[in-house]
Amino acid sequence: MAMPHDVPTAAQLIESVREWLEKDVLTSTTGRVQFHSRVAINVLAMVERELAVGGQQALDHAARLAVLGMKDDAELATAIRNGDLDDRFNEVVELVRASVLDKLAVANPSYALPTLND
Amino acid sequence: MGEEALESPLPCRKRRWVREHRGVTATVSPLEQLSEALRTELGAKAVTDLSRLSGGASRETWSFKADDRPLILQRQRKGDIRDMSVEARVVQAAFDAGVPVPELIANGSGDIGLAFMILSHVEGETIARKILRDDQFADARTKLVAQSAHALAALHSIDASTITGLPSIDQVQQYRESLDNLNEALGQAHPTFELAFRWLERNRPTSTRTALVHGDFRLGNLMVGSDGLRAVLDWELAHIGDPIEDLGWLCVRAWRFGASQPVAGLGDYDTLISEYEKASGLKVDREVVRWWEVLGTLKWGIMCMIQTSSHVLGMSRSHELAAIGRRVCENEYDLFVALDGKW
Incomplete structure (x- = not known):
């Protein structure tokens, strides 16, 4: 719980809206509105996952950037573009790949293939 | 309406x-x-x-x-x-x-x-998920990769110089500029896309063959009947370029619509390449197909950014468009799959 706020937490509030969409809205709509309800459910589930693991992911991401001596993604992107990291290319690939897997774990965990999931 | x-x-x-x-x-x-x-x-x-x-x-x-x-x-x-x-x-x-x-x-x-x-009017179905799953297309599914390869070979045999007004654009440069504009507008950087651009630059095919390219050859733009491919539709992105672009685009994961097979969700690389070689009489380098698949995957990722930017920048407010922004990492993931062991 984030002080000074009361129960429910932000995650629990979002969960309650997602459950309402699933139980009531999805079953009483059709066509376009039902499709957009489904999208809304997915969006809220994504935010719930981010609230659960986002803090740790941010720390992990910062640690990966530090390995490469970069302060943020913008600096890393520029260094890759300019070829400054060409001699560490495979190391950069592995670190960026780890970040992408973190993003996917929040955005759409079922998308990753089993073989490239670790 | x-x-x-x-x-x-x-x-x-x-x-x-x-x-x-x-x-x-x-x-x-x-x-x-x-x-x-x-x-x-x-x-x-x-x-x-x-x-x-x-x-x-x-x-x-x-x-x-x-x-x-x-x-x-x-x-x-x-x-x-x-x-x-x-x-x-x-x-x-x-x-x-x-x-x-x-x-x-x-x-x-x-x-x-x-x-x-x-x-x-050509009778048939264009909706990819139906073509990939409905029983009435079971027979068509066994033929579509070969039929697509043959159609592409015929299309690429056209003398493009006889068609006036066809664009010829360097797509790496075009999407480089798109990404720069989007990064600036959205205030974000994409290390994965930079890695992909770096890889594309360093591995650019040396082939100089140019032809009439369809530009959007995939399920959704193909009219399919129970007997297979009936018509190739949606020619508005046709241009002059390396014909292997059409083969690579057909292998982009987004165009598998959730199915597992790499070529349009229907078949494997070897079938596409061997049928194309048979019909065209020309040799296809598997690595050139990969290069175009990587560029295609990158292009689709940038197109997703364009869609989400229309929400974020206020042109068209929609939670559906907003959510697409978080699907960009699916394209990034696909790039890592396509380039696994190839970096």
Whole structure:
């Protein structure tokens, strides 16, 4: 719980809206509105996952950037573009790949293939 | 629905002419105006069953019957940067080369639209998920990869210099500029896309073969029947380029629509390449197909950014468009899959 706020937490509030969409809205709509309800459910589930693991992911991401001596993604992107990291290319690939897997774990965990999931 | 969109194309002079010609004093509806313009263009006795199938801001597709013959109208409106008359020349050339395409019945500009094409109606299904899953397409699914390869080989045999107005653009440069603009507008950087651009630069194919390229050859743009491929549709992105672009695009994961097979969700790389080689008599380098698949995956990721930017920047507020921004990492993931062991 984030002080000074009361129960429910932000995650629990979002969960309650997602459950309402699933139980009531999805079953009483059709066509376009039902499709957009489904999208809304997915969006809220994504935010719930981010609230659960986002803090740790941010720390992990910062640690990966530090390995490469970069302060943020913008600096890393520029260094890759300019070829400054060409001699560490495979190391950069592995670190960026780890970040992408973190993003996917929040955005759409079922998308990753089993073989490239670790 | 759709009639409100018909307000502008016919000049006042024409509306008056239609009224006088038909001897009516009441306002003629836009639908009737279009129907009459089609009847005049085709020299038909009657145009019936005119209905709009789809349409964005700049182009529309309609179905109708002219003296009971089912036809399709595609027309362009103001604001479309592409020129449909080029597309009409491409469709005709593809037809002449034996590519399965709808027959071009008429094209031009004027009362029907800023530019228009009238095409024969081809019966079938375009919805990818149905083609990939419904029982009635089980037989078609076993044939589609080979049929696609053969259609592409025929298409790539066309002498592109005979078609005027075809664009020829360096796509790496084009999408590099798009990404730079998006990064600036959205305030984000994409290390994965930079890695992909770096890889594309360092591994650019040396092949110099150029041909007429379809530019969007995939399920969704193919008319499919129970017997397989019936017609290749949607030629508006046709251009001059490396023909292997069409093969690579067909392998982009987004165009597998959730199915597991790499080529359009239907078959494997070897089948696509060997059938294409057989039909074209030309050797295909698997690594060049990969290069275009990587560029295609990157392009699709940037297109997703474009979609989400229209929400984030306020042009079109929608939670659906917002959510697409978080699907960009799916494309990033696909790049890592396509380049696994190849960096």
